[in-house]
Amino acid sequence: MEEQKTIFRRALADSLPVMMGYTTMGLVAGVLLAAKGNLVLAPLWGLLSSACWITGTMSFAFIPEVAARSSAYAIALMTLAVNFRYAFYGFSLLARWQGVKSWRKLYLILLLTDENYALEDTSPLKDPRDHERYCLILSALNHSYWVSGVTVGALLVCLLGFAIDPEAIRRATNGMEFAMVALFLVIFTDQIKGFCGHGR
């Protein structure tokens, strides 16, 4: 067992690249939601959808649907098509999470984003209790980055109205999304190195 503090530090350090991506992508998603969603309560939409879904792709894709007032059923079908990959993530975590208790496990499952999955699955922590704590801290941190990004973005547009130009924000943060791709590249590089060297 590792010390609580060491695990927290590890999770925090691993979450920093995710923070770069989630806060900026979230901000842009929130700004677009408020600017293009044709909504009165955009910040509340941003808060609830980001907190309950935690999916980047859908947070952008659902905006025109909502603006056109598509049915919840249509949006559910779209989510199914866009996010089907999520159904595969659990397979490699089944064994490691076997001892995790009910509510914690449900939270970890809800938070299985691309980035959380990649970090949690490749984490070198051997002890299942250490790994559980690492996953919980990492999930909560990344959850908070994403929710604050989206909510702040939507609030900005609501409060400052036309002073905010969605295009300008998009232009300023353009390219920040590479942080997520770089995270996958680094993880993949380490995986391959592990396979070529002395295995995992």
Add this chain to the structure above:
Amino acid sequence: MGDEIAYMLGVVAAGFAVNFGLRALPFALFGGKGRSLPKAVEKLGAVISPVIIACLIVYSYASLEWRTAAPYAAGFVTIALELRKKNPLLAIIAGTLVYMALLRF
């Protein structure tokens, strides 16, 4: 306003059900208490992860400016730094800065 709240709750609930349902699927199928995993599932779990990560890389490149050299140059910098310095954060920040700079060229 009331209409919008009802619509919002419906949409959020629908998205939640599908996202959570997809993520929970493997656990619902094989995660029962005290049940041991079938051998095939255990094997799948072991080999699936690099495959998923590779797919994520391809998938996320498609949403970048993949017709230009920028994401490949930035990817090269990221991987080279990770191999040399073994410092993920450094590699990720450097790669991202290279990508952002190249986009603004």
